[in-house]
Amino acid sequence: MKYVKALFAAATLSLSVFVTAAPAQEDPGPAAYSQALKGKRVMLVPMAMGFDLAQGWAHYIQTEVEAFGGTFETRDPNWSVEAGAQAITEAISSDTRPDVLIVHSPDLNSYARLLKKAQAAGTYVILIDNPANFAADAFVGSDWDRLGQLEAEAVIKGCGPNSSKKIGLVQGDQVNASSLYQYAGITKVLAKNPDFQVVAKPDSNWDATTSRNVTTTMLQQHPDICGIIDFWDGDASGAAAAIRDAKLQDKVFLVTTGGGEKAADCDNLENGTYGAVVMTELHHQSRDINAIIKFLLQSGQPAGTSKTYIYTLEKATTKADLKPDSCWDLKALKTAAK
Amino acid sequence: MKRSGLHLTALSQETIVAAIAVIIFIVASATLPGFFTAENVVSIIRSVSVLGILALGMAVVIIGRGIDLSAVAVMAMSVAWYLQLLNDGSSGWQALALVLAGVVGIGLLNGFLVAYADVPAIFVTLASGSFVFGFVRSQLIAQDAVPVPPDNWLQLFGGLRFLDIPIEVFISAALAFVIFLFLRYTKWGRYVYYAGDNPVAARNAGMPVRPMLVFRYVLSALVAFLAGLLTAASLHSINTRVVNSTLLYDIVLVAVIGGIGLSGGKGSVRNVLFGSALIGIMLNAMTIIDIPLIYQNLIKSTILLVAIVIDGLLNPRDEQTAQQGDI
Numbered sequence: 330m331k332y333v334k335a336l337f338a339a340a341t342l343s344l345s346v347f348v349t350a351a352p353a354q355e356d357p358g359p360a361a362y363s364q365a366l367k368g369k370r371v372m373l374v375p376m377a378m379g380f381d382l383a384q385g386w387a388h389y390i391q392t393e394v395e396a397f398g399g400t401f402e403t404r405d406p407n408w409s410v411e412a413g414a415q416a417i418t419e420a421i422s423s424d425t426r427p428d429v430l431i432v433h434s435p436d437l438n439s440y441a442r443l444l445k446k447a448q449a450a451g452t453y454v455i456l457i458d459n460p461a462n463f464a465a466d467a468f469v470g471s472d473w474d475r476l477g478q479l480e481a482e483a484v485i486k487g488c489g490p491n492s493s494k495k496i497g498l499v500q501g502d503q504v505n506a507s508s509l510y511q512y513a514g515i516t517k518v519l520a521k522n523p524d525f526q527v528v529a530k531p532d533s534n535w536d537a538t539t540s541r542n543v544t545t546t547m548l549q550q551h552p553d554i555c556g557i558i559d560f561w562d563g564d565a566s567g568a569a570a571a572i573r574d575a576k577l578q579d580k581v582f583l584v585t586t587g588g589g590e591k592a593a594d595c596d597n598l599e600n601g602t603y604g605a606v607v608m609t610e611l612h613h614q615s616r617d618i619n620a621i622i623k624f625l626l627q628s629g630q631p632a633g634t635s636k637t638y639i640y641t642l643e644k645a646t647t648k649a650d651l652k653p654d655s656c657w658d659l660k661a662l663k664t665a666a667k
Numbered sequence: 668m669k670r671s672g673l674h675l676t677a678l679s680q681e682t683i684v685a686a687i688a689v690i691i692f693i694v695a696s697a698t699l700p701g702f703f704t705a706e707n708v709v710s711i712i713r714s715v716s717v718l719g720i721l722a723l724g725m726a727v728v729i730i731g732r733g734i735d736l737s738a739v740a741v742m743a744m745s746v747a748w749y750l751q752l753l754n755d756g757s758s759g760w761q762a763l764a765l766v767l768a769g770v771v772g773i774g775l776l777n778g779f780l781v782a783y784a785d786v787p788a789i790f791v792t793l794a795s796g797s798f799v800f801g802f803v804r805s806q807l808i809a810q811d812a813v814p815v816p817p818d819n820w821l822q823l824f825g826g827l828r829f830l831d832i833p834i835e836v837f838i839s840a841a842l843a844f845v846i847f848l849f850l851r852y853t854k855w856g857r858y859v860y861y862a863g864d865n866p867v868a869a870r871n872a873g874m875p876v877r878p879m880l881v882f883r884y885v886l887s888a889l890v891a892f893l894a895g896l897l898t899a900a901s902l903h904s905i906n907t908r909v910v911n912s913t914l915l916y917d918i919v920l921v922a923v924i925g926g927i928g929l930s931g932g933k934g935s936v937r938n939v940l941f942g943s944a945l946i947g948i949m950l951n952a953m954t955i956i957d958i959p960l961i962y963q964n965l966i967k968s969t970i971l972l973v974a975i976v977i978d979g980l981l982n983p984r985d986e987q988t989a990q991q992g993d994i
């Protein structure tokens with residue numbers, strides 16, 4: 330009985346200590362964080378929702394935004410610039426105007442005016458992946474110039490010093506910033522390696538069939554090409570098909586770039602379709618986007634008054650440096666979401 | 668029938684296009700190294716084989732005074748759905764049967780609305796194409812691009828070669844021949860011209876104009892599905908983004924530039940072949956010269972405009988050649 334009493338006393342004592350001490354140990358951070366972020370609206374307008382990058386971003390951003398009590402929405406322009414512009418216009422003028430607008434711009438100029446309007450209305454604008462001629466509150470994405478340099482270095486390494494040193498490029502188009510800057514980066518590296526030369530540089534217009542047709546022609550004109558850089562893994566399947574058809578898999582080193590999704594990139598490195606892929610680490614990139622969302626919403630600065638560039642760390646991955654976590658798995662994300 | 672008009676004007680649009688194609692071919696052969704080789708000629712034919720197949724289906728519809736703007740949507744979405752079913756573990760035959768039923772269903776719907784509900788073909792197929800794209804994209808598949816599962820018959824099929832020539836070249840040639848036989852030597856084939864030239868007269872003469880119309884849209888949908896399968900076989904995946912591309916206009920263009928009038932009743936497989944040849948030769952030559960895509964589009968459209976203008980000058984439209992329903 331004595332023990333019970335003593336225990337009881339001890340318990341009361343500790344409880345009282347706990348009760349009185351608790352307010353003194355309250356961290357002011359979470360409350361401020363929650364106050365600044367709770368109920369905030371975040372909207373993602375990618376070029377389309379139907380491809381790996383967009384679905385990956387949406388997954389990672391949604392998880393974070395919902396965790397801090399905000400609402401997350403996406404719009405799917407399905408590769409249409411007009412539909413994207415309309416989605417942005419509607420978002421700005423609606424009663425539920427987003428506090429943060431994340432935009433994946435299709436080209437350098439199309440959305441510039443609209444996004445300025447969004448900032449004027451008080452919405453922070455974050456540009457992702459594709460840069461644009463517009464002073465966004467933040468840009469998160471690849472340094473496409475650097476990415477082009479990495480591709481060129483990978484293809485030079487893949488070709489080797491004893492090869493023909495002839496390289497073909499399958500560009501995207503002549504308006505998209507990612508294509509233009511990628512080309513600029515490649516040119517810089519090749520300027521430093523003058524013995525390597527670009528023998529052809531057709532555009533695929535991001536279409537796999539076109540990529541296949543131009544690559545077929547390229548390989549017929551220059552059968553001794555040792556490496557090809559295709560500017561996107563979305564159409565590089567076409568270049569790969571042309572190489573396969575010409576039975577040159579062992580002779581042509583194909584380099585491309587992509588979002589690091591397993592089926593799109595790692596599987597194709599594994600089976601030898603691609604020699605190297607400069608992968609965007611989507612998980613890290615999404616984390617950067619989330620961090621800048623949290624920062625902007627707490628900063629107190631008006632929209633459109635600051636400029637931040639956050640470039641994602643890129644690296645060229647070959648079959649030799651494939652690790653189980655080199656890629657992220659869209660299928661797994663989807664199963665997890667269910 | 669205005670086929671007799673060919674005698675009066677020696678230079679029809681078809682001959683003009685064929686002549687331009689031949690001229691470009693000769694000039695390119697003489698000036699571009701590596702153009703006039705067996706491999707390059709094969710790759711020219713191959714690069715337009717899927718386009719040509721789609722244009723053949725379109726040609727039959729256009730000759731019957733219709734148009735099928737759902738062709739590209741049916742091509743991409745049917746195959747995307749098929750591959751999605753395979754990736755999700757359906758058995759091959761089950762998936763194929765299901766997708767074939769869907770394809771035939773869309774063809775029937777198009778044909779029924781045009782033939783029996785009297786809705787203009789351009790609206791029906793525009794709407795059904797959007798519907799097919801929207802429904803399949805949102806309900807049935809997960810991503811724009813659907814890969815062919817490993818070791819599927821399509822992969823092996825895409826790698827098939829005969830005399831080092833890709834299989835799709837033979838398939839498009841065979842299809843062109845079959846459609847030629849159909850249009851030229853079968854009763855329903857001949858009826859396509861009559862119905863396209865003057866549907867009312869054809870009907871009064873006792874031809875089953877409406878069932879034939881339905882049949883043509885079903886045929887067009889099936890041809891589109893075949894074109895999609897060939898695309899997937901070669902690329903090991905299908906990307907539904909192609910629905911937003913200019914492919915649909917290219918198909919109509921190949922048919923029309925070859926000399927198949929949008930007003931119906933005239934044209935044949937030959938026109939499609941000439942139209943495809945012109946496009947294929949032009950694109951190939953420009954790729955060899957390494958002309959950027961924007962200039963390629965400019966040059967392509969200029970040459971096509973020139974062909975149309977020459978045709979307009981040599982074969983002016985008058986009361987005799989113009990007809991109701993001319994676009």
